[in-house]
Amino acid sequence: MGFFDIGFQEIIIVLIVALLVVGPQRLPEIARKIGRIYRSFRKITRDFTKEFTKAIDTEAEELKKVTRPLDADVKGLKKAIDTGTKGLAETVDTKALKKAVDTKAEEVEKALDAEADELKKTLDTEAQELKKVVDTEAEELAKVTKIVDAEVKEPTKTKDTEPGSGSNE
Numbered sequence: 538m539g540f541f542d543i544g545f546q547e548i549i550i551v552l553i554v555a556l557l558v559v560g561p562q563r564l565p566e567i568a569r570k571i572g573r574i575y576r577s578f579r580k581i582t583r584d585f586t587k588e589f590t591k592a593i594d595t596e597a598e599e600l601k602k603v604t605r606p607l608d609a610d611v612k613g614l615k616k617a618i619d620t621g622t623k624g625l626a627e628t629v630d631t632k633a634l635k636k637a638v639d640t641k642a643e644e645v646e647k648a649l650d651a652e653a654d655e656l657k658k659t660l661d662t663e664a665q666e667l668k669k670v671v672d673t674e675a676e677e678l679a680k681v682t683k684i685v686d687a688e689v690k691e692p693t694k695t696k697d698t699e700p701g702s703g704s705n706e
Contacts, residue, residue, distance in 0.1 A: 574685045581681055585674045592667050596660070603656060607649070614645055 543551075556564055618638060 570688055574681075574688060578681055578685065581678060585678070588674070589671065592670070596663060596667075600656075600660070607652065611645075611649075618642075 555567070559567055618641065622634065622638065
């Protein structure tokens with residue numbers, strides 16, 4: 538596997554064509570420019586990937602921090618209800634107990650729904666902010682791509698317009 542999924546033979550052909558089009562004097566200069574552009578492109582994509590991964594990891598960690606106390610509360614409530622149910626089952630009418638448990642469960646469900654709504658709003662807002670960052674990075678990447686395209690096309694235009702380099706000779 539070669540460079541950009543191009544095989545070794547294809548790279549050789551591209552280099553020969555570049556040597557013929559650009560000439561041996563300018564080929565090292567153009568190769569350096571392409572190398573610099575490629576390195577800066579890779580750096581930008583690597584930085585973008587790091588930032589994106591960091592933002593996602595931060596969001597995941599914050600979500601875990603929020604859910605841990607909720608999970609502990611749910612476990613504690615379940616344990617308390619189970620303990621209370623066992624103790625009261627012997628002394629209280631099960632219908633009244635079931636009604637009390639259902640009422641408490643509804644209250645807990647409403648509280649958890651409210652927490653979930655707040656969490657959803659927060660995550661939606663953060664997702665929109667993250668989308669803005671991604672859009673900004675994409676615009677920067679598009680600018681770099683235009684610069685790369687311009688620098689790659691510029692040497693061929695210059696070669697075609699140089700005096701004495703036409704097919705009329």
